[in-house]
Amino acid sequence: MNLPVYLDYAATTPVDPRVAAVMAGALTADGVFGNPGSSSHDFGLRAQEWVERARAQVAAAVGAAADDVVWTSGATEANNLAIFGVAAHRQSDGRHIVTARTEHKAVLDPCRELERRGWSVTYLVPDRSGVVDPAQVEDALRPDTVLVSLMHVNNEIGVIQDIAAIGAVCTRHGGVRLHVDAAQSVGKCALDFAASGTDLMSLSAHKAYGPKGVGALLVSQRRRVHLEALQFGGGQERKLRSGTVPTHQVAGMGAAFALATEDRDAVAAEWRRIAALQERLWRGLEAVGGIFRNGAPAHSVPHLLNLSFAGVEGESLLAAVSPFLAVSTGSACASATDEASYVLRSLGRDERLAESSLRFSLGRPTSEVDIDRAIEIVDHAVRRLRAIGGEA
Amino acid sequence: MTYSELTRRYFDRADGSGVLAGARAVRGEAGSRAQGTWVQFDLAWRQAGAPGAVPAPPEIETARFLAFACPHTIAVASWVVERSVGRAVSRSLVEPVQAIARRFDVPVAKLGRLLIVEDAWARAAAALIAAAGTGPGDSRCET
Numbered sequence: 001m002n003l004p005v006y007l008d009y010a011a012t013t014p015v016d017p018r019v020a021a022v023m024a025g026a027l028t029a030d031g032v033f034g035n036p037g038s039s040s041h042d043f044g045l046r047a048q049e050w051v052e053r054a055r056a057q058v059a060a061a062v063g064a065a066a067d068d069v070v071w072t073s074g075a076t077e078a079n080n081l082a083i084f085g086v087a088a089h090r091q092s093d094g095r096h097i098v099t100a101r102t103e104h105k106a107v108l109d110p111c112r113e114l115e116r117r118g119w120s121v122t123y124l125v126p127d128r129s130g131v132v133d134p135a136q137v138e139d140a141l142r143p144d145t146v147l148v149s150l151m152h153v154n155n156e157i158g159v160i161q162d163i164a165a166i167g168a169v170c171t172r173h174g175g176v177r178l179h180v181d182a183a184q185s186v187g188k189c190a191l192d193f194a195a196s197g198t199d200l201m202s203l204s205a206h207k208a209y210g211p212k213g214v215g216a217l218l219v220s221q222r223r224r225v226h227l228e229a230l231q232f233g234g235g236q237e238r239k240l241r242s243g244t245v246p247t248h249q250v251a252g253m254g255a256a257f258a259l260a261t262e263d264r265d266a267v268a269a270e271w272r273r274i275a276a277l278q279e280r281l282w283r284g285l286e287a288v289g290g291i292f293r294n295g296a297p298a299h300s301v302p303h304l305l306n307l308s309f310a311g312v313e314g315e316s317l318l319a320a321v322s323p324f325l326a327v328s329t330g331s332a333c334a335s336a337t338d339e340a341s342y343v344l345r346s347l348g349r350d351e352r353l354a355e356s357s358l359r360f361s362l363g364r365p366t367s368e369v370d371i372d373r374a375i376e377i378v379d380h381a382v383r384r385l386r387a388i389g390g391e392a
Numbered sequence: 393m394t395y396s397e398l399t400r401r402y403f404d405r406a407d408g409s410g411v412l413a414g415a416r417a418v419r420g421e422a423g424s425r426a427q428g429t430w431v432q433f434d435l436a437w438r439q440a441g442a443p444g445a446v447p448a449p450p451e452i453e454t455a456r457f458l459a460f461a462c463p464h465t466i467a468v469a470s471w472v473v474e475r476s477v478g479r480a481v482s483r484s485l486v487e488p489v490q491a492i493a494r495r496f497d498v499p500v501a502k503l504g505r506l507l508i509v510e511d512a513w514a515r516a517a518a519a520l521i522a523a524a525g526t527g528p529g530d531s532r533c534e535t
Contacts, residue, residue, distance in 0.1 A: 311460075313428065315393060319403060319463040352428065388409045389425075389460035390432065 005370045005377070006326045009207075009363030010155055010184060010304055015252065016209040022255040023211060026050060026248035036245050037236060047247045054254025058216055061257035062182070062203065063192035068218045070237045071250050075183035076106040078202035078217035079149075081241065082179040083110040085227030086147045086200070087119065093175065094144030100124040100132050101346040102156075107149050107181055120144075128348050129296030130159035138169045147177050152191065152201075153184035156330070156343040156359060157295030158304030160189055167197025177225060183207055183215070187260030187267070188301045193218050199225045205249070209364065210256030214249035217241075274362050275302035277371050281360060282307075284375030288382050292353060294344055303362040306330075306344075309382050311391040314340070314355030320381035321358070325374055330357035395463055396497040402467035408474055410456040412436050418523050420515025423508040425460045431469055431509050432458040433516035437481060437524055449480040450524035464498045465505045471496075472513060481524075483517045485510055 015023075026032045026047070036051045038044025052066070059066040072078045083097070099111050101123045111121045122140045126132045137148060148170055153160050163180050170178040178197065183204040185191045193201050201218040205211055219225050219240070227240070234242040261267060282305055285291055290310035309317060314331030321327065330341030332355060340354035349357070360374065386392050395403065411419075412434035421432035434456045440448040455476050457469040475486040485492065489506045492498070498506060 313460050313462060315462040316403070316466060319393070319395065352426065355428070384406075388406050388458060388466060389430075390411070390458040391460075 004322070004324050004326045005373050007360045007362060007366065007370070007374055008326045008328055009366075010158075010359065010361035011328055012206050012212065013209045013363055014365070015206075015211055016256060016259060018259060019210055019252050019255045023248040023252040026251050032247060032251075034247075036247055037234070050247050050251050051245050054250040057254035057258045058203065059218075061186060061191075061261040062201070062218065063194050063196075064201075064218045065194070065221060067221045068193065070217045070219055070240050071245055072202075072215045072217055072241055073213055074206070074215035075104075075181060075202045075204035076215075078204075078215050079104070079106040079179075079181055080110050081217050081230055082200040082202060082227070083107065083114070083147065083149060084230055085240070086177050086179070086225075087114055088228035089226050090146040090177070094142075094146045095119045096122070096142050096145045098122045098124065098137060098140045098145060098148045100126060100150055102126055102130060102154055102343045103149065103151055104155055104181055104183070107151070111149070124150075125346060126159075129299065130154055130157050130294075130343075130347055131296060131299055132161055132166070134162060134165040134169050137166050138173075141169070141173050141176060145173070145176050147179060149179040149181070151181040151184075153182070153188060153301050154295070154343065155184050156328075156341060157306045157347070158184075158300040158361075159295045160299055160301060163198060164196045170199075171197050184301070186257055188271075188303055193220070194222065199223050200227075205253035205256055208256050208260045211249055211252040214246065214253045216253070270364065271302055274366070277362055277366055277368065278302050278305050278360075280368065281305055281362075281371045281374060284371070285378055288379050290382075290386075292349075294347065294349065294357060305360045305362075306357060307360070308344070308349060308353040308357040310353065310356070311389060312356050312382055312385040313389070314352075314357070316385050317356055317358065317381060320385060321377050324377045327374075328359040328361075330354045330359070393463075395467075399464055399467045399496045399498075402470045402496075403463040406466055406470050408456055408470050409458060410434075411458065412454060412456050416453070416523075418516060418519035420512050420517070420519055422511035422515060423461075423505075428460075429462070429465060429505045429508050430460045431465065431512040433469075433473070433512050435476075435481070435516050435520050437520050439524065440480065449482075450520060452476050452479055452481055452520070461508075462502065462505060464496055464502055465509060468492055468496055468498070468506060468509050469512075472509065481517050481520050483514045483521075485513055 034043030034047040036047040055069045170176045177199040179200040186208045204215045292308040294306040318329045344354040417436045423430040436454040437450040438453040440451045455473040
């Protein structure tokens, strides 16, 4: 059986076999299976060593200090901990948050929940390419603003925000904390937590060839960031995230992040390879005609390409390609909320073009053969559906 | 979204898509691309019954459809076209919308799209009946 071509690496990646091997070493009786919180025996102490090694690996990959790393179950939990944690700690200083309409739901939904609790939230509208101007952030700040939450790499269109410039704005307005959702960033573009002036940063393992179910929130110790915990019962992770640390999961995340960043020459070569494949995909699909590129190529990660196809209905487009090609869509049929991509609509795309968008995200296993096959599949589907719709 | 085997088959093949031209061809459409669903039927007819016999309702000789629509709607439009050829023309679909919805496992939220199929069919059939009743030269487009 021929599997569909997988071009949905922004949704998730397969675990790198080297990462899986590390994880396997922390599961069974002949491995490091101890509870890392059990410091009274060697089993626990060895697990603790593994956890701390992973913490150092994650920190090194993103320019953070090891003490900044708080393990979570993933980026969604990290986003919730950052937003609700800062809100709880700072509510006597102010009850205003700044974010953007194009953020992930894992940021927007906590913000909406805070609104229900009486907080005020400003939702910035990026320009048509998806970029948030730092001046927009500055204009939105108020005396009662306590948090700005903006993503680094947009998960739908791949646009990279200038978090260092936004961090400088927040730093100038002392007391405003900057949280950055960087779930899509590691291994895809340069990321330096300490240099960016960021106070809190959410990370995910499974977007970078690590396991699902583990992530981290970076909480800057140098910038003396404080927040309240959301769960209790054991006091692990500096009392910010109670619960037994899953050694195999965090070891996997550490190994994955090390592989994604340690060998800088190899990483740079991989980015060039992926960029060339993305260009090949764009050139091939551009020839179909009636195609609109979402986002700004000059400000985007190389592995992600989001296109809208005029003259085809979104659900039918996905149905036509999905037996042969695994991609994401802006169509409402794939949305839990039954609405076309709110990100593309925020950028000014009309409902039909937002519906008929496909997100192609490339990864380490992607080859030229995959790209050429994807072009062939999409070209055929678009031409066929346009003919059925009377637009041939 | 997952689709039944029947929906998948009719969507993938989309047999009967296209347009008809000629004196005995009529057209009906409904919905709009801007709203996300648009369907058009073209029907060509022939007069049933032997010459000199009591006039019978015209029969559908050929049918075609176009659709800017979801897979369920395209599949149903293709099926309707397939089932209609050789039948006496009727403003009603070959089955009630609810029965077609069950046949194709169409989600309840999408029943409105099948009503667009039904409207397009009814308009094409009305155009055919009008054209057959007044002579082939009077065929017209119903929208």
